[in-house]
Amino acid sequence: MQLYCFLPSQQVSISGQGKLQAKLDVWQVWYKRPKPHMDALANLYHMAAKDVPVEQRQMTYEGANLRPHFVQFNPCQHVLIEGIQIQDSPFWVLHPFLCKDVVIRDVKVQAHGHNNDGVDPEMTQNMLIENCVFDQGDDAIAIKAGRNQDAWRLNTPTKNLVMRNCLIKRAHQLVAVGSELSGGIENVLVENCRFEDGTQYSVGTGNIVLIKTNERRGGYVKNIIIRNIKAGAVKGGALSIETDVLYQWKDLVPTYERRLTQISDIYLSDIHLNQADFICNIEGQAEMPVKNVQLANVTADQLTKDAISNVNVEGFEFA
Template sequence: MITNKTFTLKKILLLTAFGILAVSCTKHVSSLSSDSDNTWKRMEMVLKSIPQTRFSDKVYNINDFGAVADGKTLNTTAFEKAIKKCAANGGGQVLVPDGKYLTGAIHLESNVNLHLADKAEILFSLNPKDFPIVHTSWEGTEVMNYSPLIYAKNKTNVAVTGKGILNGQADSTNWWIWAGSKNYGWKKGFPSQNDPTNREVLVDMAEKGVPVSERVFGEGRYLRPNFIEFFECNTVLVKDVTVINSPFWILHPIKTNNIIIESVTVNSHGPNNDGCDPEYSQNVVIKNCTFNTGDDCIAIKAGRDGDGRRVAIPSKNIIVQNCKMIDGHGGVVIGSEISAGVNNVFVENCVMDSPNLDRAIRIKTNSKRGGVIENIFVRNLEVGTVKECVLKLNMFYNVYGSQTGNFIPTIRNVSLENVNVKNGGKYSVWADGYAASPVENITLKNVKIQKVDSLYLLKNVKNIKFIDTYVNSKKVESVK
């Protein structure tokens, strides 16, 4: 039998110059998780198939379009003029020179590279009116809402690069208050996203099939904007920039294919400040990045509940290499907005270490989300300290009240290899599945956990293998 995994990989190989190797993809999925060499060869094939961005040598300095680097003058129009001129002339680089530039939303065009000089800093306005209503997404549900701070929709060959700073200026006196948490400045009587007419109304609209064009939020609804969002784009690069103080999710490729996120530093500790959230996206590379966040460092998504099933685009071929994870709810996380499914995730050569990092690898879903999560491969991980556990696989994730439904999820084929952990927190592995849908085919090979409170917490788990794995200096036996 040829599984969906096998078929997807076979298509990739046939569509690239590496089609001669397609025969290797006819193996059953259970053998994929045990065949380490071929697994990582497939990752290399995906890497080689991803097109690179290329831009004209023409440079369009925003100062030539009226920008003022005083940190006070609103430069939205100057950015817009420079980007449109660049695009109209065939593309090139829109240069943000040294200095501080205040602006509202920046909307990118095809063939444009927004490039920040080393000492450039873009300060984003704190006035919601400077972010027009656009087609975007909020926690896995599509919506007409405030524009992301940097936004591109239906664009090809587009980039944000340079060693400057992107500063959302969010803190507990502005955007973060909307989260409705006392930890971020909210007080009783303040409006927030949690009010009855806000977040849950959006989710209800999606469940009832209300068209996205009619899900109009924005003013008075308190759903914070994403920072950088590429919506239905292709061939994208984000490189070298430092991103700080985000209102909400930080790097959000949605329905976007062939994106490279390289040498980016994220330092933002606000509510829902995920570092990078690929959603409904394919062929995504996140490499040489540093994440220090208030939520998940990397969270791979695929839509929430009915909206995710409506879109039905799985996230796949997600590659994470040579990254550093500091604070966060998880290092590399899959979910919880995951209804369309996730497969073919490769994580290698990463460092995760902080007393404020809850887990290293985490999968979270529930029976409202559903989704098939399979073929998750991790190797060469150095973990210093995590609070809760090294690997957590949870089919009963519940954070916003009742999260149960009729869509029982699937989690299978997860492999950790060559992982060294100093302090694993409470458990080495925490896996919680359904009797009718157990967490299945989990492999830990050459994993060394020096210190952890308990070996594992397992419920409805089928076929978990410990190969040359030692926890608290004792070799661990497999569990059928």
């Protein structure tokens, strides 16, 4: 396995016709979640919540089994990833973290392991993803902004992100927002992308857009524009918003501080699905409803459920 990790830099590039590949058999033994691993996750969560200095959060002991990201850029500026192929990954595949001015162009990612998102921008600003092909075991792109206390302290949103002209062969979602979004996510444009029929796979396509958070995240999501998307059969819909997504954390650790997420100004237009469960499913919270959602010319040839199923939404338009 080749693992690339860059220290803070003003200019970084990976380009050419090369191929990066991780050997999944090395990491598959870590996919299981025995008690020592779950204890390690809980331990890290407690340390972050209690503001233990980062250098003291040592997680390399036997049994912790915290898989690394494959290609990660730590605070860098002027990052270019172009014309390469990436196959498999221990965890997230491409992870720009606290970066600025990032371009990912003409990249092919094929990664069918556990948590193998294609690109995970986190607290990263001014980013372009174009002309890429994604074939994932998780989301094609998962937009992040840090988790809970650490992200509130850093106070750095992910913003000004454009994704265009991409092909998604397989993924849970074309675009996932969260659930780590405590620093805030804003100004996202995704356009001119195509999603192939995902139902032929054991892990099929979920949604075009999934925004997910929970009562511990805080942060905000606003100004999300998704347009001109064509998809085959999906197992979800065009837009799903869930505000109570806690996964294994629900019973593993307590809520140290409750902060709800502000979600507003979500716009979808010119999206067509061959087959889906629904068009839009929003599960907002009564204390903080989702606001200002517009769907224009969002259609499906066949639906298995009601087209629209929303709770706790203010300012919803479907035309």
